[in-house]
Amino acid sequence: MERPGLITQLGMARSFIKDVYVARAKTEYGARVLRAPVARAITWPGRLDPYPYFDQVRDQAPLSPSPREPNVHLSATHDVCKHILKSREFGVGGRTIVGKDEVEFSMSLLEMDPPEHTRLRRVAAPAFTPRRLTAYGTTIEKTVHERLDAVPPGASFDLIRQLAGPLPIRIISELIGVPEADDGLFLRWGTALGSALEGVHSLRHAQQVLSAKLGLDAMFERLVQERRADPRDDMLSMLVAEEGGAVRPEEILPLCTLLLVAGFETTVNLIGNAVLALMRNPDQWELLAGDPATYAPRVVEETLRYDPPIQFTDRVALQDSTIGGYDVPAGDRVLCILAGANRDPARFARPNFFDITRTDNSDHLAFSGGVHYCVGAPLARLEAEVALQVLAERMPTLHFAAKPKRRNSVTIRGLRSLPVTAGA
Template structure:
């Protein structure tokens, strides 16, 4: 059997001794997750499907049958706490509407929201805590996005193709002597982390540590974390923030040609606070690898179940770009997001009340039969695969979409060129996250014909 990925190890250089179990952090957890967790578990016990999808691996390990059940119940489904949709047109319209916010304002009653603001620890801010770009509205959102989007133009990304190819080649060279390995920890995770670390000026010997923190913090996108999950994630985030202070100081002293050095020297960014700089930098860093790893892993698992399509792609390498779109459609690495109505509104023919939260199931909308013929079929030649909303839509449309597309296309094409007989062997394990969907462990053999015999 291939070996498992190495466990998360704390670098003594950046480690903090905090165990994060103070009364203050317990209150912060109770408000951000504890109350929600109680509600979700109760509702799941009553058979509420959206709560089951949020809490029960029997549902979220394979969410697609549940999405179809939601679809059969209507374009918007409500459980008294939140609404949800798997309708492509409605999801798209909500994501693009300025009548909605991605900020969780209104999730808690006013006084509790205030209390949360007071007990929140700036050193453990996650990608879904303000001032993260993901959860702020214009004009603040426009400002943050403008500061970093220059690095992600299609032209700039196109110029990174050789670098991405070099990383893929080098990772596969290192695996030459290993007929079986864990595709996730040895390849799918390594490629995006190397690319984004390059873009943000992170030295080689700090990348595996950053990957470890990212893996531990990824769970913070999920609702209703347990106290233990929250503490583990908050500890990783605290260490990551401490490391990021050190990284920014280093770039201030000796700027490179990386994105963060550019932001630090940009007069327009001169008045950004420490929290804002951290929110922008750590979001780009984390989003840069915590999602693409899932895209590559999901693709390998899907292609393993469709050897005819894999063979077609090996004969027709120009087809890889569309195959990547089809993977994003049929098994979206980011399964859902949430929006809150700012006022009573009507969107795509549906009424949503002021303050109402809507779970936008991207993975469900991507299988809407009104848009995709035979939506559950995986078809790398599907003509409209790119109509998926796996990268969201509207102002929060994924900043790194072009980079993710490039990385996945190069990673997969190179992998199957080098190892045409690559097969999944052993028993893969899913990541425990619910918003992010992917594999934690995906054992593969490059000599599958031999090992299958």
């Protein structure tokens, strides 16, 4: 693939940010003038702790109209969000995450409803069978040990840079079939595309996203050509084998991009949010450190409920619908505040407490629900469980080394850095 020149890239980038400043002004108006809870949650400093604003949305009504967006409705109520996510009366409606015009940043499965969604999901599902998860488990454990081996005894280190980020990249690389030598590029491009899930914020950011997309496309096209000549036991080979049948040629690159971005963003932030919650609740860390094998899975589930990596998702009404006496006309959108639903006191006892001994957290919505339930959820859970278990076994005295720094993001909740140490 020939990469566009700088002038062409800048022109393409401008099409990305045409509406950025208008959208930002509307959000600021909603936060400061209308004092709308969701608008306040997504503007600084509300992003640091959006949960009180989600509580306000839930307290207003189970489902309510957006104060600043016509034909948009909001819910942070568990039962309502769960119903919408599982109901065939609602779908994703072919949404586009970021791009348009010459360069479309497609997330394929996320933008499709059945039957197209069913067709592609069936192709991706074999990558997450129990047999493959067992194989990934070996690589996960080996990678975690290698990453921790590189930390000098008693030294401080950034958990995101040293462990939480590199781990999912290595596993996704193995899953898709990307050579280990390309992990560094894969990590950089995946991070750039993940940042675009929030939209683009400047011309420079748009150019970075475009560059990452073009680089990934070129890498995947090269690997697809290699798999056509020499199939292997990886996801790319599965997709190539289905080419022209269950998979259209133009769908291969978006599917690979989805596996990278979704797999990376979910896992890096799940691990980071889990360790942050444990460090802020030393009694919970002590439970994990005392019995890592037992408590690591519980930490993962409680983190998914308490501070999930994905805070929101939306659905469009495919027909006129009524939920709890509230009418949603066909074509309207509902913003499901997953993080708010996961702290609904009608569903979870003491919802604002991080408690790895709780038994009522299995019904969280962190991985969405219905036909769009995250196909990679078992792998994300496994990566986080192994990482937390090994971390607690090897560094039982882990604690903060410096103040963590949050990502300036809304839909994705995670950390830019998490300095920790097992030393004095």
